[in-house]
Amino acid sequence: MNTKRHRMAADDRRSAILDAATTLLTDQPWEDVTVAGLLDAAGISKGGFYHHFTSKDDVLAEVVLRLSDASISAGEDSLSRCGGTAVERFSAFLAHSARWELSHAAKIAAIVRMAMMEGNGPLFVKLGEESARRCLPLFKALVRDGVAQDAFCVVDTDLTAELLMHIGRMRWPTFLGARRIFADGQRDAAWRMICDRVRVEEGLTNRLLGLESGTVTFPPLTEYWLVLDAEWQNEAP
Amino acid sequence: MNTKRHRMAADDRRSAILDAATTLLTDQPWEDVTVAGLLDAAGISKGGFYHHFTSKDDVLAEVVLRLSDASISAGEDSLSRCGGTAVERFSAFLAHSARWELSHAAKIAAIVRMAMMEGNGPLFVKLGEESARRCLPLFKALVRDGVAQDAFCVVDTDLTAELLMHIGRMRWPTFLGARRIFADGQRDAAWRMICDRVRVEEGLTNRLLGLESGTVTFPPLTEYWLVLDAEWQNEAP
Known part of the structure; x- marks a missing residue:
């Protein structure tokens, strides 16, 4: 016992x-x-x-993929509970993903920071590819549903899904840049960087889906700031 | 002496x-x-x-970057000799790039094939990033010129340039897939893969630049086929 x-x-x-x-x-x-x-x-x-x-880096790989899988599960979960049109579902998915990512911002930022460090690239490439491979079906399904409902007008379902995922994944290096500026005391400039980035993503998402600007929406910008501001304030400089 | x-x-x-x-x-x-x-x-x-x-792989790195630099120089060269509107210049750049790549198809295909081989990923990531870093200014300049002339209507110059470059770089794995199918004797299916891919790229390029489909153009599809068909026929199975 x-x-x-x-x-x-x-x-x-x-x-x-x-x-x-x-x-x-x-x-x-x-x-x-x-x-x-x-x-x-x-x-x-x-x-x-x-x-x-097998090694310390084996643990890291599991940490990264576990986080990535949790993000995918959260996305699938939110979709299974969300009815409505394809546009509403896509917006709900983006809102849910953004909230999930923001509530795990410290972990994601730590991983992105490591991935961008000199010499760490190769270690993270395979992880990035594996995580993308697992995430892509969700984006493809969302785009395909919208096309089937005549709500989206895309040039190509698969490549559009891949580009949308690519844009979302490239968000974090920008957020990290904003965090560095924030740490330097340039609070307003950091905030502008985040606003600009989210607006650009929203614009490109709608354009790739063949929608008028502002049709598919991201969560309000204040949500990003409330979370990131609180988190960054708490961090040691 | x-x-x-x-x-x-x-x-x-x-x-x-x-x-x-x-x-x-x-x-x-x-x-x-x-x-x-x-x-x-x-x-x-x-x-x-x-x-x-310093090593065999050091040679490989130089080979890849030398090829990438030659492609960039060829692109810059073609632009310096090309007048006309932003749309004409972009189309000329795409045509010139496609022709340059097709005339170096065997080398590019060999490099892409190696990059996709198990275990080779990390070796090529740094090279891919470095080559992208060197190539991006050319895409940014092309997009910026079109925006300045009110010919392009983009969501964001830098991210649009990055996506356009990303789309172009992802072309080769598809071409390699077509080559495998061709080697299996499925000539028509290989041809369709290439046609579809080029059409999708043309559509996405125009969409990202805020243009009607077919405004910026790629070279005629027959050009791709003439070169690739001749090359693949010559290769050992």
Whole structure:
């Protein structure tokens, strides 16, 4: 009984390591994280680590893909609960995705920051491709539904879905740039960067879907600012 | 005097190695190429290699970036000789780029094939990013000129340029897919894949530039087929 109480099940140990890694990731550079530090944070003995992961970077890969999968699930979930026209569903999906991403902004920003670091590119390429491969069907389904309902008028369903996903994924380097400016005390300039970026995305999304500007909508800009402002204020400079 | 005749200048030796690598690349998998084989093909003694390159992959990087730079120069060159409206200049640029790429199709296809091979991703990511970084200003200038002339109506100059470049770069995996189908004897299906891809690109290009479909034009489809058909016929299956 005692043994049972003190020993986590294999799945729980694995999850505990991933949770610890996700937290450590937002607090310190990944290169400073050690396997010992990971186990310590997860409250697990050393023997457990290599049963679950081959290396520290293997943990990172799982953290990134777990986050990406959670984002996809949240998107699918929101769609399954959302009726309405194709335009309404696409807008709801964008709103839900934006809210989900914003509520996980610290983790996403930490991952994007790492991906952009010198020498880290190759490590993240495969992860980025894998995450895109898993996410693309959701975008394709959304575009296809709108085309089937005669609501969207696209040049090509698959390439449009790919471009829409590409635009969304390129958002975070801009947000990261805004965060750097914010940290320099240029609050208004940071805010303008985010507003401009979201407006451009909204414009390009409607154009690619063959819609009048403003048809498919992103959530109000204030939502972005409320979350990011609160988060960035809390961060050490 | 004799020494001079037999010894290439340092720059020539470097070029000879790059030329030999470019040729070998289209004939055999890069993993089968050795430094000795490279030097042999270039007609150079071993001592010369490590003066110019740190490794075999360093040669590959130079081959890729040299090809990419040549493509950019050709594009800039064609624009400097081309007057007319922004739409005419953009069409001329697309025609010239397509012709340049088609006349270098074997090399480009070899590089794309390598980039898509398992395990090669990371090696090519940095090259792809560097090549994109060098190419982007040309696309931005073209879009900016059209906007300044009120000929293009874009959502955002920089992001539009980036998407247009992205679409063009994603063309080659499709062409490679067509080549595989062609090699299987499905000539008509391969041809349809290429036609569809070029039509979709033309449609998306005009849409992103805010133009009626068919305003900015790609070269006639027959040009693609004449070149690719001739090349693929010549290749070993």
